Amino acid sequence: MASHANALGAPIERREGRAKVTGEALYATEYTPPGCLYAWPVTATVARGRIASLDIADALALPDVVDVLTPESAPRLGTSDDATLAVLQDAKVPHHGWPVAVAIAGTIEAARAAAEAVRVTYATEPHESVLGDNTADAYRPEEANGGHPAERRRGEPEEAFAAAPVRVDVRYRVPPLHNHPMEPHGATVNWHDGRLTVYDSSQGSDTVRSVLADLFGLPEEQVTVISEHVGGGFGSKGTPRPHVVLAAMASLHTGRPVKLALSRRQLTELVGHRAPTEHRLRLGSDVDGTLASVIHEVTTHTSRVKEFVEQAAVPARVMYASGSSLTDHKVAALDVPTPSWMRAPGEAPGMYALESAVDELACALGLDPIELRARNEPGREPDSGLPFSSRHLVECLREGARRFGWADRDPRPGIRREGAWLTGTGVASATYPVLVSPSRATVTAHPDGLHVVRVNATDIGTGARTVLAQVAADALGVGVESVRTEIGSTGLPQAPLAGGSSGTASWGWAVHDASRALAGQLQCHTGPLPPDGLTASADTKGSADQRSAFARHAFGAHFAQVAVDTDTGEVRVRRLLGVYAVGRVLNARTATSQFIGGMVMGLGMALTERGSVDPASGAFIGSDLAGYHVPAHADVPAIEAHWIEEWDDHLNPMGSKGIGEIGIVGTAAAIGNAVHHATGVRFRELPLTPDRVH
């Protein structure tokens, strides 16, 4: 067999790129089965209470309107673990934006007009929707997200902090944030001949299938969910969302296909958000910078529908050696939409606070912030005591410093003036855990030389098709152009979601194993292949799991250069540079895109993105793209992403760590630290908008 050893890692263009930019690639609400109807949700305009009256007569009188489903007429749902999906089941309103009805019509315009003509009155109750006034009500949950204990204590952190000669005791705040994928959430559902065919914008269609089967009392075999192309998710499409339940209700009720696409405003209240976090950081060190105590305490919010605890103090359990530490989470259940996953949940806000505080300690010590981090590099994971499978954080910091020109930096803050502008530079570390889940896959060798990979992976914009073809080509020892990848349907072998930066490791492991099995079969095979080809399958249940004798994490270093307008308070980022240690990089081009995408999202978190809950109504206000500024081209400066060679045998057969999330993790802290270096002022609440920086 010819050697094609360079398939893995090569900067191959993503295969569906042309289909996407020419409009050939179909997204969930671009399918229009014959006879398709359109649905538009009616959402609650109060933060807490009950529906007192719901009058659909005016709506039904409008042209082209088919029906309006209400809590009285909607199908009864079976049980689900996720209470956010129990829509139209009773008259209770748990938060602003909760669905209270869904209008169904022949066109999207008619459906929207009908939704607006539904008259709803509410019996309201007093509500609390803004974190901060409610901190006293916050309780310590049993666990933070990811199954992490809410509180961990090592040694005597308070005593060690009090005794430390150099101390930093600071508070940081991160507001609610919205995922705002380019493609809003939507679904097209077709109930026909006792089968449910669902096109959903989801990060994991196998879960959508099993949840819909449970909710509607259908055998899974009668449900097919297709998520062939997905225009971003960032976690907000990681679990089934109410839109697909409402669309399925409407299709079952009418017996016709139904399409439902959420508007931007509906999206912010129905698909989760990053919960706001308040951080208190106490770092105590020796005069040489050796940490004696790390204390990171987080307060966040959840809804009254479901407990969701952003695990923002968890990265402090991984990052630095210290004599003692305390990491703790508290959560207040408020009358707000239910928060959910958003890129690097836990790590993004947690590392913003921790890495800002580390910068403050470096300033207090008069020590270079890279040197301070290097002095506290742990030999083992501090809280667990486990050895790291690989950890090259200091190498990332040093390589970044070399590329960025850090050695020439004058550490004094507030002294570099260019007219009205002050300039500065900052650095921060990043970390993200190595996650992996079991997956199945098949690989078929056809007589014409084609190899077909089948796995229900989801491509949320990452290039999954392309990298899985590379994994298969490498394991089969064939050219990558001879491999076709079929993904994005529950008709394919079962696979986990595109989330937790674990997709490529999870699917790729199964694709690798199936490819190696097929290569073995092909070696023993004599004569021509049968017309259907030869197929090998793999199931990594039993091999791909989260348990390891090693602490497994990716690491990175972020550098930022900023200019701050001293008249207006405007912050412009001039340069961002990231260096990552993420095991083996499997496609240099798509990996670069992922890193840069994460850094752009971190730039938005640092400077412009802020979800605001209106205390009077409990609504997210200014949450469409006019009021919630996601970075546009003019905001995005020169961005570079690099990585260092890292070989780690304790990960998966490809030797890769996840890369989808780490790019956002340290970016906001690096920018905030650069703003301090520029101005000499420490701003501790994101985003760094002109009204705050002025």
Ligand code: MOS
């Ligand atoms: Mo990502 S927030 O793990 O989908």
